[in-house]
Amino acid sequence: MDEAADYPAHWEADVVLSDGATAHLRPMTPADDERLVEFYARVSDRSKYYRFFAPYPTLSSRDVERFTHVDHRDRVALILMVGDDMIAVGRYERLSATDAEVSFLVEDGHQGRGVGSVLLEHLAQAARERGVRRFVADILPANHKMISVFADAGYTVDNSYEDGVAHVEFEIAPTGSSLEVMAAREHRAEARSIERLLTPRSVAVIGASRWREKIGQTLVRNLVLGGFTGPVYAVNREAAAVTGLPAYKSVRDVPGEIDLALVAVPADAVADVVLDCAAKGVRGLVVVSSGFAETGEPVGRSRQAELVRLARAHGMRIVGPNCLGIVNTDPAYSLNASLATTLPPAGKVGLFAQSGALGSAILGDGAARGLGISTFVSAGNRADVSGNDLLQYWRDDAATEVVLLYLESLGNPRKFSRLSRAVAEIKPVVAVKSGRSTQGVPLGHTVRRIEAPADALDAMFRQSGVVLVDTIPEMFDVAQVLAFQPLPTGRTVAVMGNSGALCLLAADAAVSAGLDVYGDPVGFGAGATADDYRKALRAFVDEPAVSSVLVVYAPAVDGPGGGDVATALAEVAASAGKPVVTTFQGQRGVRGPAGVPSYPSPEEAARALGHATEYAEWRRRSHGKVPRLDGCDAAAARKLARAVLSAPGTDPAEGAELEPARLRELLAAYGVDLPPMVPAPTLEAALTALGELGGEVVLKATSPRLRHRPDLGAVWRNIDTEEEMRDAWATMARTLTDPAEAGFVVQPMAPGGVPVSIRAWADPMFGPVISFGVSGVASDLLGDRSYRIPPLTDRDAAEMVREVKAAALLMGYHGGIMADLGAVEDLVHRMSRLVDEVPEVGSVELDPVLAGESGLTVVNGSARVAAPAGRQDWYTRRLP
Template structure:
């Protein structure tokens, strides 16, 4: 027996298996003895033989004690639960300081669901945390399933055949291959979990009422009126039928299988419903009931957390609570499981909304514009299913060509950035993120606010290829172009129309949107006919220097000719390889006269979107052109950077915070220098000088020209004070500098004077990186000085940084000209700056214990650079939301 050991609760996780169902993973405990015995009794003799290499029909009491009583260090076991039943166990036992023997046992009925790969991921993460670096395992040659788990994990497995057993060994340090395998498995599993929700064969409405205008009856009526193709059941203890569908007293009483349950009962009754659904084998839940974390009370938050725990433990995922519902317009399902009676027609746009309150208005606006949807999910409190899950689903969904997101919070920004970049590479993603001015989190969203500055969030969207807009109306404006028109090949727009004033407004708007205007607007005159429009459009479509076209039609008196003009515009746009948008009679959406309809009468590719004003049309085109440019360009690669030693950096950090508070500690100059050196960055020597004699001695020790500098934070970069004295090469000059600088300070003892070697001249820049509890690491760059601080002239990126990311960071700030010979200045070594950005981004990405680091100033010369000063704070890692294991938040 290993004695009492602290239970590592942070190893617990809800996970999604390969079939889309959920399970709960946690460390084994001594009170799991009966659970282990029951599990083992359900395992087949063959699986037991594969595990123990001999017939082993039952576990002895000694076996049970040995397997359930572990120290969570040298002996670790993780179990997977569905409901209260154990379905699998994975364990390792340490062989020596770096190696551990790993083994698995999975109940036969759950094999083939990706259980082994999930257990391996989590065991490897636990092992790394405990200092294990390599797994070893003995596998029978006939146990092909287990051998496949190791081989397919992305690790480099070395195996040899000895005495009838295959002996496998592999390093468990995360590699690009292993992380790619994990991401691919996560994608498939989470996409499948959403598919289970959106493609039900049968639906039950729990809380259906015979009273009109109640939530439950509204759900039933919308399902039936929407033409849901499967059976609908009402659950009501007092009725035999509701709104024409059969009713039953409980979910379990329904005689047929239930795939999806819509829950509309009071909040305190929801948990009982969830357990009832679990017993019935329901695959997913949509909880429209309010009264959870949206109340703002602790009881409501705990009720919501328990709802999620219970549902996931029984294999179910939840949309909501406090949500509007879900829609799937596919004719095979025709699912309107929402409180909205009006939904847009079938189309190619997938829409995720965190707001239930706005959902009805959003759906109504989409329907009014004629913008067709493939699927719609309103997540409400977003306790479980999130935008990340929908992105996973929509990435491969053939029915969805454009993704729209209305986000009130980001529960896992690192994962969002990773997934959205992959989605945006194949189909556009348009997002509205509310709370821009406050970064606040609405009631009901149990996530922490993002501490990173707003420009960092904007940079994350741009870096990921997401089109970020400010309003829902603007999101629909952009979606109309993306859904119906091709992407432009460049940024040049041509303007034509019958209103000179509107054409000039369009030109101004195009320039403001960052577009290039092709020549002067083509003015057709107030009396322009349909033929005039057709000829002008044909000429612009054939012009190789035109990438997109804006058409204005606003007749001065009589709009009766509008039908012919609309037909001409639609005819030319239908075959145009360039996007065509219009301001047509001030209408918004896709007017019927400008539509190309498919066999279902739904607007299809080639339909021409219209906007009330040229400014709105051009703004939408500008967003689309920016996205198309992102799609065309190379993303770059994450380069290999020599001289980076994460283990050495962790040793420096661990030594620095030893004995410090949990909040961490600031590094002194010597510690900072050692930390930076582990990533190939040299900090210019800096010797503290409390007295003038100390300064003279330091200058003598350094030799050559030196600098006297005040490092106290309240004195740095003060325009009214001299905080640096340069080019000191004699003791007398140093004394003069000391006295002159001290005379301007109220208390020279607090100046934090230091003496440094004189660095070569250059442009001063600043590189910062910080660890956000939600966001993970964020890196920023700017020219050093008061102006940058006041104007916020910084660029931001989220690691890992590609070579293109670093090149753009350096060049996109407004003061970049200072690095490129502005007004006769030097041309700075930009390659050296980019190398420094790579090194600092690697440091904070590899070592999350580094909570913040600032290099300021860094003097960039024509060749090379010098890091003159810096600061860093370190603390124990808080745990990033996107780590090396698959887990639900």
């Protein structure tokens, strides 16, 4: 081993295998010599033959030294660990500057678990970092499993056969196909890992207590009284029985198999429990114990990190710690593995909540409304299982038709955006995100703050099709419509009821919610009967121009009761084919077998219907495709950025601002032309630049302090003579006081146009973000900018340009020009692609860009490069 080579710690990863279990992947080291020998002894002779093309029963000392001593550059080996045991190894050895031979060996008992595909992904990522561009391998034709690993990876594979050996070659650059394959495998594996938690055949409560006020007994009682269909085992070191169940001193003593363990022991004892569960073969953990990162203390955070490390290393996933628990209302399981004493009935809603404290209240609200749930997960500190994992599971879960998320933090917003969009394409996702204004992170959630503005976070939700609401009651209001009523086919709502005043309020509320009211509200008067409601609702249901109906009912002092009216409405709504919502004053919930939602006020009913309508529109429309862009050279841009970062005196972690010439080169790599900017620190330099550039030029200040201050006169246009340059220089130097600090440059005059601004940057938590706005102080002061998360589809870019309030300036407002919006969208795509594909580009800003009637001109810009942090998992599956 080359002692000078740094151990690539960022290659380490916890991964989920295809059966939902976890394992730990890391580079091999010389300390693995005994582990390698033990692993090789467990491998069958057949697998050894496939690896070495000859009988190879044991490894010699020379073999062991060669295999374990690698340089992490030209010779790389990654091993997969479960507990302390190596179960697989993958390696490559460089053959040339760009080619490397790749090979794998997987223990027979772990073949068929997706081990080979995980190793290939991570080896390819490591190889790309080291400059390798192509993998080659020789495989015996009978080794069908290894051939399928390469064939199914999504790369373009060239096969040939010679002397009875299959020779495989393929480029390892990520392709659309390989990324789709990786995402599909990730989806299946993570969904399976959650399924293992929610569908246990047996449950053990570790820390089961004899005392009624203890959480250990609450867990046992809820499991038993909830009718869990499998055996429940109580584990208590001191008791012989708990609530009528025999108690065992350790989970190792339980006679039967255990799928799920509920852990309710003191925090300092949890690590030992995890090891006992690993020895027993437990598949998943729900840790309700507190005393971890939520304490805010180093000991608690360290204890939580160790909990996750131990569990994942032994193949288990964790819900919690400091959580309420999990619920599955499927009669095949009837699992209430939680501290909640009140549960909604079985239903269509999957519910995820991070807060254990709010979890009970959330479940109670759902139960009071009659809103049934399919599954519920309270993640607590969200040390492992997160909302992203649940999205993977609920996407294919036939029992879940609506997904509700209460989020306190986002561990991986980029992945959340991708997953939530995939789910929203087939079933609605409604979310409450606390701390949207402050971007705060609760104690216990070991994630970084999102530095992107709150508007960017909201835009990410909209882009993904997520219905974002402000409160938990509003989340349930929307769910009542989406879970029980068909989606609206348009924005037109009819309003009817027995109170003219309430009908007018309902109509106003509908307009405020973005709906169009059909005709005039229909009021029957206080004496309206159930039959009046039935006939009026039937007429609106049969009217093609009406997409939904909002019904108000105010009980009259001497009039009929609301029961008959509710029955009549439910009868019609059952076959309506369009949503019907009601306002029965003071009543909230779902009424009747047809599931007609009721709200205490017209405003709440209209708001819920408005959200459902917006979601239906998002789902109906085409979301576009990620366009193919010509003239984008990520390799050239990356090479430039790395050259800047490796320059003497540059701290890669701190980064560096690009000089104008470097900026032009970077933008040119993505097909963007930046007119030359000649530095003019003196009048003589400015006059020389005028002569070199010829024609009309501008003199301007480029200091960030002055760039967006038109009131300071930092730009002088239409200069074409030395006299005009002297005049411009003297005036600006006098106004701005210090030409050197102002960063004077001379630049060719650009054609006129509407000035716009495009900014793209890499948020340390959020990942790449792109924003657009009309350039100017007013737009900045009012926050009139749009945001999106790459990769952008053509629809994303088009909406982004048009949704800012000042977009009318690009479309001929008050006789102005009709700007070339296609050129603006193309530039948005290119800058989005730049920060997405070149992680060394920390930020880039083009401001102003003059959008003309035919094309555009980038007048000024800036960019900063820095060593990328936290994005090594681009093209590999790994748990956070």
